[in-house]
Amino acid sequence: MNAEAWMAGKKKKAVICWELGAGLGHLNPIYQVAEELIRRQYDVWVLCKDLGSVHRVFKNVAADPDTRRGTDGKPGPEVGAGSKAGLQILQGPNLSPLAPQQAKSALCFADLLWTVGYHNPQQLKTVVMAWRALFDLIAPDVVFYDHSPTALLASADYSFKKVYLGSTFSCPPSSYPMGLFDPAAMQQAKAAEDQVMDVINSVNDSLGLPEIKQLQNLFDYYDYKIFTTVPNLDHYRGREVSKDEFFVSVDSFHVEKQVEWPAAGKTKVFGYLKSGQYLKKVLSYLIKSQCCTCLYIDGRFEIKQALPPNIKLINYPVSMPSVVESADVVLSNANLNTVIYLADKPVKQMVIPLSVEQGMLARTLVEKKLAAWLNPDTAASVEELTESVISGNKFVVGKAERDGVGEQKSAGELLGLALDVVL
Structure with missing residues (x-):
């Protein structure tokens, strides 16, 4: 078999990163994107923040392929080494946050990064290196980032496609300071971002990665952005949407169990x-x-x-x-x-x-x-x-x-259309 024929038959690989945040709001979109990628014949790696919560959505983790079923009772993506469906779920690298008593009220997005672990340059460097080791090991064609700024930071010099996936909150519009929560605290927010950028660039310098002038330049690494919401509910006002940005409200995860109400009470x-x-x-x-x-x-x-x-x-x-x-x-x-x-x-x-x-x-x-x-x-x-x-x-x-909050197309159709462009 020649090289061209071998490459033609080789399955593409996708990674979905989940680094920060918690709950079904992250797992549900990850599951739906993973499912669609598998349908498109991708091998998929989910590098997640919390393996202990994965079973809440990925119900089909089982040793016997015949027992791998989704919550609707139908066969779902298989999980495990060598599985036919090509889905692997691994623990992703994590930062250690500041203790609650040390954290300050966030004035901007940089304050959040400082609190979750960007206060510690050595720790940040170690986690960046861990992400890079995983990217080297998997050699993906495309990477999706759900609230994963450190994974994005680690991706600076890789050629794979980089796609944001998640709420608008975790991907603010370009500005300085980025993601300003309190307009009255503009100067304090700029100082906070400058402090975080000093840490980021000290890590980049030690690893031979390019300098980043402002936080918005880190988010420029994204080739595409898939926001799992609708425009009317964007966390930030006045976002100018480009042709590489998509709003895709995901489906509510299918659960068979019906709500059962107490016997007493009216409303x-x-x-x-x-x-x-x-x-x-x-x-x-x-x-x-x-x-x-x-x-x-x-x-x-x-x-x-x-x-x-x-x-x-x-x-x-x-x-x-x-x-x-x-x-x-x-x-x-x-x-x-x-x-x-x-x-x-x-x-x-x-x-x-x-x-x-x-x-x-x-x-x-x-x-x-x-x-x-x-x-x-x-x-x-x-x-x-x-x-x-x-x-x-x-x-x-x-x-x-x-009016204007709902979409004319189904969530599944919108996700499919976005992935048609991204992939």
């Missing part, structure tokens, strides 16, 4: 919430309100008291279409995939943002009257707002207010 409230102390205040009001409540709590959350018959806690995802069909109100932390899925559905949303990213999205949702913002730090706020949302007296989502 049905479904919650998809991260664990945390704030839940005690929210739960206290929901108990008092006599709402028929089902809460999916992501993470460890201990309840010492016995729950009344109108409250049910679950630790597994359920079918979102089944929630939409029966719920009156959905509570979330302004999780991107959740709010997009619900934006054009006849169900009221309440959001409790826990991060800068979720807060930015929550403000847009409130402005567009797509959700109400609940502040659990004020007991009166929890009670008053929840009651007004449930009763419908103060918060009503009208169809006209949702």
Whole structure:
């Protein structure tokens, strides 16, 4: 066999990196892109932040290929060395963040990088070298980056295609400083970015990689950007979209299990919430309100008291279409995939943002009257707002207010069209 014939029959390789962030908002798009790449005959490596959470979406990890099934019961991508479907899932390199008491309030995107590990040049250098070792080992044709700035930094002199994948928050528009969260803190944000760039360039210099003048120049490495949202819900205002940028709202991950409601209560409230102390205040009001409540709590959350018959806690995802069909109100932390899925559905949303990213999205949702913002730090706020949302007296989502959030094409079609260009 000559070299040309051998290359013609050789499968292309794709890597999907996931470095920062947590939850289904990252795993769900990664799964859908991996599935589409496998359908297109790519060998796929997923280098992920948290192997322990992968099973929540990649349900088909099993020794026997016949038992590898998706949540719909159909055969799914196989996982493991030598698998026919060509999907490998590995732990990706991780930075060690600052201790919570050392972290400061983020004024810009550079502050976030400093907190997650860019404060330590030696650590950053080690993780950059680890990413480069994986790229050398796999020799991919294309790499997708879900909130993976260090993997992108490590990619500087590689010729493979570089594609951003994820929310708009993790890929701000080009500016200096990049990703400014508080316009009143412009000078402090510039100083913060300069500090991060000094660390980045010290690492680049030691590894023989090119100097980067500003953070926006790092993001210039991307050949394409696939945003897993819709333009109206961009975290940043005034983004000028280029021909190499695509907005693709991903499908809600298919789950067979239907929501099961408690026997007691009338108004049905479904919650998809991260664990945390704030839940005690929210739960206290929901108990008092006599709402028929089902809460999916992501993470460890201990309840010492016995729950009344109108409250049910679950630790597994359920079918979102089944929630939409029966719920009156959905509570979330302004999780991107959740709010997009619900934006054009006849169900009221309440959001409790826990991060800068979720807060930015929550403000847009409130402005567009797509959700109400609940502040659990004020007991009166929890009670008053929840009651007004449930009763419908103060918060009503009208169809006209949702116009422009939905897409004419399905999420799968949009993703396919974007990958047609990218690949």
